[in-house]
Amino acid sequence: MRLADIITFSSQVLLRQRFRTLVLWVAIAIGVVAVNLLTALGEGAKSYVLSEFNLLGRHTLIVLPGKKETKGGMPPFTGESPRALTLKDAQAVSRLSGVKSVAPLVVGQIEVSYAGKLREAMVMGSSQSFFALRHLELAQGRGLPERDLFKAEAVCVIGQTLRKELFASRPALGEWVRLGDSRFRVIGVLKEAGTSFGFDMDEVIIIPVVSAQTLFNVEGLFRLFVDVRFFQQLNQVKQEITDLLKERHENEEDVTVISQDAMLNSVQKILDTLTYAVMGIASISMLVAGVLIMNMMIITVSQRREEIGLLKAMGATTLLVRNLFLYEAALIAVMAGLSGWLLSHIVLFLANSYFDDIQFHSPWWAQLASILLAVGLAMLFAWLPAKQAASLAPLDALQNRQGR
């Protein structure tokens, strides 16, 4: 049989038995869509978790007071240390050549009040470079003054939720709020930022670090964020900081310097679990899609046993019959698979434009596997019943008997 005739024959089957084609098409497309959407969902969840841990950026090191083991678990967020990590330490670190900027952090919980309204809020004492480090953007006003680290100033930048709750529709800039017993002037309002690293940035008040130390009556820093100039120097700078602080702390290594990679390593177990979950979701959806395609294919090909017998009686060899059915299955599976692939991308595009926080992307291997699976299964389960029917004596197939 000539190739042009095989194509004609297969297209006639697909075009003239539209209902059958439609049903098969839908089954295959649904299979592909299911695999793509489910893996995208899993991948989306995974990358969401990753992005939460990625907020720091690759250039950032975190210095924690106290010596911590970071193997085998999350790094502790609070720690006790015999010797505090001080602002002077921060200043010394900032003078290292590989360091671009440092941002000290002191945190505490305090009552904030304005015009009779009162609530608890998280206060973060830091410096101007903290904003760049944590990717905080301002909606109004300006950030903390870029001056001497050691200078206390009664100014603050507040989060969006706090602004709404304290000031409602009134202007916040320039107003004085009370933090504990002190008064601070609002000089900036953060853009809505959501939760990052366990802190709801819409509910914080950021003030100069020294002011926070005074407010909470502490000397030590909770954290010191260090931005390195070049990523390649990260480990080198990390060592320099460790050495420098050891020297400053009477030769005792009592700080922990961690990088984002180290943090990620410590949550690697969670990420691994998520990866396995995504793969599990993908394989289950592929299995379901596969069974769907298999059933449809077996039914539609088995309905044509009579035709197979006829083709054989008319002079078609078993091989030709098998090839005809394979070709036909491949034709519809490729077209239906690609349309399913396209459809899943449209759905993902819509989902991604609807949700801001979480992005859904089906990994390339799942996309490829879904199409290969659809085409492969459609061909396999067209081939099996066609082969069985073609191996019968033609008259048995013609009369739709099971053979003797």
Add this chain to the structure above:
Amino acid sequence: MWLLRMIELRNIAKRFQVGEQTVAALDDISLRIDDGEYLAIMGPSGSGKSTLMNILGLLDRASSGDYLLDGINVAELNEVQRTRLRSEKIGFVFQSYHLISRLTARENIELPMMLAGIPVKLRNKKLDEVLEKLDLQDRAGHSPNQLSGGQRQRVAIGRAIIMKPSILLADEPTGNLDSKSGQAVTGLLESLNAEGITLIVVTHDQAMGARSRRQLHMFDGRVKQQEIT
């Protein structure tokens, strides 16, 4: 008149295993059919006439015995060779037509040529000839379910003769037709026989069988009686 022996069966038997028992559908059949003959195979159902036709049509293999078709021992052929021989030499007409419903009358008749890989130009020429001969020109574009029973069987006959086979095997060709269409179909088959094709009809219709020059009466897998009229 000296006639060519086109088909020669020697001690053909066909046995099936049914459970523990072996059933002989055909038992020691020896038969010669000459070129251009008109033969009717008759008998009640279960007599083995359909099995005999399957073996004659190379759709089934005998359990033992020799079958020579134009001097070729078909038992020695493989599947592909048998298929080619079937496509070249034998045309089939079935009781229930077995037309492919998604194809038009013309496409159904074209099918054997398509399977044999004949070029489109030659196919169209032969198709026009056959459609004219069967008086189906104005029905060529219709699908089988738009045709009457008689027309469907004519399409099936067209499909059977399009490859110019030397043998036409018809299994109850008028079984599904009213008497008028049945007569027309019988007339068509006989006119093809008159043009030289060997016509073998399987039927239990006495009237149809009686029209043939030679009748084979089968019973329990054996030829019970042969009549030549």
